[in-house]
Structure formats: C-alpha cells, structure tokens
Amino acid sequence: xxxxxxxxxxxxxxxxxxxxxxxxxxxxxxxxxxxxRTQAQVVVSPSPATWFLLNASPDLRQQLLATPELAPxxxxxxxxxxxxxxxxxxxxxxxxxxxxxxxxPLHIFSMPAVRRILTExxxxxxxxxxxxxxxxxxxLQPDRIIPLVxxxxxxxxxxFFCKAVPLFGGFPxxxxxxxRHSLSPDEAVIGLQFxxxxxxxFYAPSLPGVGDDWRRTVDESDLALLDGTFWKDDELIATxxxxxxxxxxxxxxxxxxxxxxxxxxxxxxxRRVLIHINNTNPVLNEDSREHRAVRDxxxxxxxxxxxxxx
Ligand SMILES: [Zn+2]
Numbered sequence: 661x662x663x664x665x666x667x668x669x670x671x672x673x674x675x676x677x678x679x680x681x682x683x684x685x686x687x688x689x690x691x692x693x694x695x696x697r698t699q700a701q702v703v704v705s706p707s708p709a710t711w712f713l714l715n716a717s718p719d720l721r722q723q724l725l726a727t728p729e730l731a732p733x734x735x736x737x738x739x740x741x742x743x744x745x746x747x748x749x750x751x752x753x754x755x756x757x758x759x760x761x762x763x764x765p766l767h768i769f770s771m772p773a774v775r776r777i778l779t780e781x782x783x784x785x786x787x788x789x790x791x792x793x794x795x796x797x798x799x800l801q802p803d804r805i806i807p808l809v810x811x812x813x814x815x816x817x818x819x820f821f822c823k824a825v826p827l828f829g830g831f832p833x834x835x836x837x838x839x840r841h842s843l844s845p846d847e848a849v850i851g852l853q854f855x856x857x858x859x860x861x862f863y864a865p866s867l868p869g870v871g872d873d874w875r876r877t878v879d880e881s882d883l884a885l886l887d888g889t890f891w892k893d894d895e896l897i898a899t900x901x902x903x904x905x906x907x908x909x910x911x912x913x914x915x916x917x918x919x920x921x922x923x924x925x926x927x928x929x930x931r932r933v934l935i936h937i938n939n940t941n942p943v944l945n946e947d948s949r950e951h952r953a954v955r956d957x958x959x960x961x962x963x964x965x966x967x968x969x970x
Contacts, residue, residue, distance in 0.1 A: 661820070661856040662705045662969055663883065666723035668962040669697035670889045670938040671752040673719065681899050681940045693946040695963050698723060699752055700865050700936040702885060703741065706809055706820035706856045709733065713744040714852060714863050716756030723964075724759075739764060743808070745800075745822065746770040748849045748866060749777040750832050754785075761787040766795045769806075771824065773847035775799070777835050800824040802846055805855070817857055825851040825862075825877050828870040829910035849910060853877055859970045861885075865936035869912030869920070879926040882970045885962060888934025891915050891941050891950050899940050914943065914954065921957040931970075935962040 667673075674697040675684035686692035701717035711730060717723065724730050724741070732739045744766065746753055757778075760766055766788060768775075775797050778785045788795035800806070802824055811819035829849030831840055851864035851874060860881040867874060867887035878884045889911040896902035896909075906913040913919045914934070925932065934954065937943065942950040943961060954961060 661854065661859060661861060662967065663861055663885070664703050664705075664727070664968075665701075665885075665935065665962045665964060665966040666703060666727060667698035667701035667717050667719055668935050668937060668964055668966070669699050670936045671699060671718075671750075672939060673697060673699050674937070674939040674944060676939045679901070679939055681901070683942070683944055684939050686945075692944075694944045697937065697944075697964055701756070702863060702865075702935070703727075703730065704854055704861065704863075706818075709740045710809065711741045712808065713741055715747055715753040715865070716744055716760065717752060718755040720756030721759040743767045743769070745852055746774050747852060747863070748829065748832070749774045749835070750866070751834070753865075754778060757785060757788060761790070763791045765791045765793050767798070768795060769798050769800050769808075769822070771801075771847035771850060772799050773831070773843040776843065777831070777839065781835060781839055800850065802826045802850075808854075819856075821855040823853045823855070825853055825864070825873060827851050827864060827866070827868055827874055829866055829868040851877065853881065859883075861968075861970060862930075866910055867912050867920070868907070868910045869918070875923060875925065878930055878932065881930050883931045883933070883968055885933050885935045886920065886959075887911050888914060888920075888937045888941065888943065888954075888959075888961065890938055891943060893919075895938070895940050901940065914941075915950070921954065921959070925958075931960070931968070932958060933960040933962050933966075933968075937961070 698719040699717040702714040809820035826846040862881040862884040890906040893913045
C-alpha cells in the first residue's frame, strides 16, 4: 500500500498565524533550519486511483490541490478520494469535511460517538447530505477488522482492511455536557490500523499513551505514524499558550519519564515516524539537540509530501 503525508503539523500548522514562539518567529524570519508544515493529513492507497483520507484537515482543499494524483480523473470525472476515516471529532480531524461539500457522494467511517457529535449537535455538517446519494456513515467498532476493499475473489489476499484501536483520549471541549455523558469513552479517540497483503500500517496522530494495546499495535505494524505533538509535558504552559499539560490534552510527550521516545518498542520491524507536530516543538528545528534525540531513538519526523510504500 502507499501512504502519503499531505500535512504533518498539529492544529494551527507551522508557522501558526497568531503565534510568536521561538520556532514560529524564526521560521518567519528565515533563520530556522525547518520546513513549514500544513495541518496533519494522510492518504492511503491499496491500488492506483483508490485513495482513503485519514481525517479531514482544515487545510484539506490546499492539500488536495497540491497533489495531482488526487485530482478527478479525466475519464470518469469523479474524485479518487470519496472515503474518509475519522480518528476523533477534534476540529483538526473534521473541519476539512466542509471542504468536501461540493455535491460529492461521500462515505465516512467513524466510531458511533464521533458520528453523533457531528450529526446531532453540529448542524453545519448537514451540508454533506445535499449530495445525491447523500453522505453515507458507517460505524467502526473497537478492535474489529472490517474490509474497505473486499478481496477480488474468495481466498485472494488482495483485500484492504481496517481496524479501529481505542486509545482512550477525551472528547473535544466544544460538545455539550449532556451529549458527553451519553457517549462511551472508548470511542473518543482511536488509531487506525490498515492491512493489505500482510503489511500493516498504523495511524495514531493523537496518542494519549494509556494502556498497552497501542504499543502492541505499533510493534506488529510495518509502518507507524505516531503522535509527535509535544516535546515536553508542560510545553504549552511554558510558552503561555495553554494552562494544560500535553497529557491533559491527550498527547503523550516525546521526552521525559514514560514519554514516547522511552517506550520499550520491539526493535526492528516497525518504521516509526512522528506526525502531528506542534509549532512549539523543538524537534522542528533540524539543528536542535531534540531533533537529534528523536533520530537517535529510532524515529523519523514526517514532513509534507513524505511518502511510503509498504
Ligand atoms: Zn509557534
């Protein structure tokens, strides 16, 4: 399968329009060895001309236009990207659905709670029902493998499958208390594991780091794109951009005790790549000791346009 990173930054992108942290200001002035990045967006393809969107970023329109392979084909005049899988109802994951509203029949997979948040309380997403046929929602279920593309014949191993891995994060703060209390916590944030011809790709742009299932999933995968949002647990407090720690926001930090870099991953198989990198994160600076520490710990750092074949 092919995996392409259209955007690699956390919410706000890099630089962020209203941020003057050392990274953002140095990138603007041209004195930082770093790449600008759009907000996290990944597409995965089991075969030519079939692409699945993993979430729908606020930068989605720009990201699609920058990727000629994702343009509608001349022959059929239909888009090769009609299916979207959502990992949570966070603004960064769903805002781009509004970019897809141009009367395109869409197929969205999500946990039932995410669907309820978007359809019961946020009426703006009803624009997706104007297409003919209207948007089709299908539920993902914890740890259940579902076919996204069925095998071409009985016994063939060419199908494309997906499994939702509950990651036990929180629901977004924009939803009402009454809805929140009626939702199951294991549906708030998931990772997605894709399986094609015995290769496995795990996508977890938000990783609270709770329990062991997520680490087992990384270990059994050939490629894992993982939450690289923050270097330190108190990163946003130190830059006065929030009063919450990284962990309180559902992101295991890279450094520190029990940080992502110190997790006891099995050596060898999985190619581990950080994505969803916040503009305050020092790993964005390619000359920094933190950037070096990430590479020394066996991780790569995603950038816009990065591509994998697995
Ligand atoms: Zn910044």
